[in-house]
Amino acid sequence: MPIDAAKALAAAPRSAEIAWSAKDVQLYHLGIGAGRPATDPGELRYTLEDRLRVLPSFATVAGAGEPGVTGGLSMPGVDVDLARVLHGGQALRVHRPIPVEGRATATSRITAVYDKGTAAVLVLRTEVADAEGPLWTDDARIFVRGEGGWGGDRGPSVRLPEPGGEPDRTVERPTRPDQALLYRLSGDLNPLHADPEFARLAGFDRPVLHGLCTYGMTLKAVVDTLLDGDVGRVRSYTARFAGVVFPGETLRIRAWRGEAGRLRVAVTAAERDDAPVLADTVVAHS
Template identity: 80%
Template sequence: MPIDAALALAAEPRTGEISWNTKDVQLYHLGLGAGTPATDPDELRYTLESRLHVLPSFATVAGNGSPGVISGLSMPGVDVDLARVLHGGQSLEIHRPIPVSGTATATGRIAAVHDKGKAAVLVMRTEVADAEGPLWTSDAQIYVRGEGGWGGDRGPSTRLEPPAGDPDKTVERHIREDQALLYRLSGDWNPLHADPGFAELAGFERPILHGLCTYGMTLKAVVDTLLDGDVSRVRSYATRFAGVVFPGETLRVRMWRGDGAVRVAVGVAERDDAPVLADTIVEHS
């Protein structure tokens, strides 16, 4: 079996130093579409170094996102065909606000291996801490098609009951034609998001937007709309990637307020709200 669950779970964690600065944070925010209008005081918090705060989803690209999904696929006990791999979900737990620049230690390991029958799911956990203590914990759920069926634990279901009633707030965010080209400068160089020929080989009519770009855009919409623009209120953020979106399309972000949490559903406005992010929740103070 290409995935040896016992070996993967027993493997020694991989530890390395990561660092980032204000330019990295600004570039990430611009890749999410921040800065429109450029002189809006609320947008300047994402773009101007003297006012800068850090959207917590920056954790997915800090230090070029390493260790991450690709690192997880090279762990002992994991030998899979990249063509069968999907980034199925992403969650973050934020222990304290991310500084605008810093150096930290990132420790990555396979935290779980689940047998879904027709697929295996690897949970790649990354824990990041600096000299003052823990900063964030990130879980990437990696689906590997065709690698299930060995009789292992199916793992917990990540499906949530749909929110009741109409959303409390709905906003739309247009994706620029060049947005994937800008976002990839934060470290995800997968040609699927830039090369039309590669995208066609992968079964898409043209390059698609990074799922983690949609992830960041959605968190920004929640923070700006329901959390008074205060990034420090975010405690955790989890989603399941449910579909693709193309540059030039429009995200429709629907939000439901709850007790200490916001439920979110994201679809493509031009395609009758075709799902992009599902089972999405932002927990906050």
Template identity: 75%
Template sequence: MPIDVSRALAAEPRPARITWGHKDVQLYHLGLGAGANPDLRGAATDPDELRYTLESRLHVLPSFATVAGAGSPGVIGGLSLPGIDVDLASVLHGGQTIGLHRPIPVEGEAVAATRIAAVYDKVKAAVLVVRTEVGDAEGPLWTNDAQIFVRGEGGFGGDRGPSARPAPPTGEPDRTVERAVREDQALLYRLSGDWNPLHADPEFAKLAGFDRPILHGLCTYGITLKAVVDSLLDGDVGRVRSYTTRFAGVVYPGETLRIRMWRGDGQVRVTVGAADRDDAPVLADTVVEHT
């Protein structure tokens, strides 16, 4: 079996030194559509967007943690850890969680230690939990958990993993916004470090079972967090403590995301659908924990 579970779980974390600066942060934000005014199309840039795009006012959206250091080691790097030997075309990103210890600085140098935290047997697929813990000279910064589905690698008799899912939010959402995805969104977003050809190469996309390249799930993830911060958290990225989601469906460049938000006690529940396809689910089980 290409996944050697015992070896993968026993391997020591793989450390990597990562650095980033304001240009990396700005490029990431632009890859999410920052700088546009979604509510006043054709109008001048919303001054509030300058906190994402102008270096003198810059703050860092917490989902930047998924690409800091040009996405290294990241999801793709996790697939090269000991005990893991899989075909990239069989891989799907199933979910993502970020836990923040403190706000991410605009300029940084840190060590990212990546390991396989769990391997679950879903019969038709294996699920890898790739955990990256990042810290700098001042202490821990964030923890990333990526849940990676590897089709065709299940059925090895292992732990099936947690099955409980939160109940969907009820009642009318407190806020609903729409965010248009540009036709070139994936091509711009991938410059932040996710070079998977699934998001750019039509031939590779067909090998993976898609008619055409799809948007990065982590791009949708970032677009959604930005919408929550801007709509319900007063634009204050420092209030975010954790952010988790399950990738429930694909987004194609050129579509529109419909993002629904429900306020709770210290959290925002979110659902995201493709407005052009009758709200086909895109992100589910999505929670932003905040102060």
């Protein structure tokens, strides 16, 4: 079996030094659609260095996205075909605001391996700290098609009850046809997002947008429309990738105010009859 669950779970954590600059932050923000319109004061918080604030989802690409999903595939006990891999979900907990420039240590390990029957799910946890202490904790759920069925633990359900009533806010955010080409410069060079031939091998008729690009676009929309544009209010952000986005499509983002300090969010592709894109999505905030 290409995935040896016992070996993967027993492997020692891996640590790496990461660093980022204001230019890395700006490039990430542009990759998720910031700067439209370019002179909007609200957008300048994401693009202009003298007033720059870091959207917490930048954590997923800080240090060029190491270790990221592909890093999880190089862990002991894991040997799979990249064309069978999809990003299943992401959970981020922010311990304090991310500085515009920084150096930190990222420590990663596989914390769970689940058997979903027709697929395996790996949970890769990355904890990042700098000289002042913890910065963020990031869990990536890596879905590997065709690698289940060994009789392992199916794992907990990540499905949440559907939010009731009309959303408190609905916004639409268009993606550009070239958006994946810009976003990949932040570190995720998986050819699924750029190479039509590789995309066909993975079962898609054309390249798809990075799930983490949609993840970042969604958080930005929530911060801008429901959190007064204050990135420092985000405490945690969890989402399940329920479907793909093709570059050029429009994200329809619906948000519901739940219990104190929690927003439920759902994202669909507007042009494909609201096909689900992000589900079971929660933003916890102050």
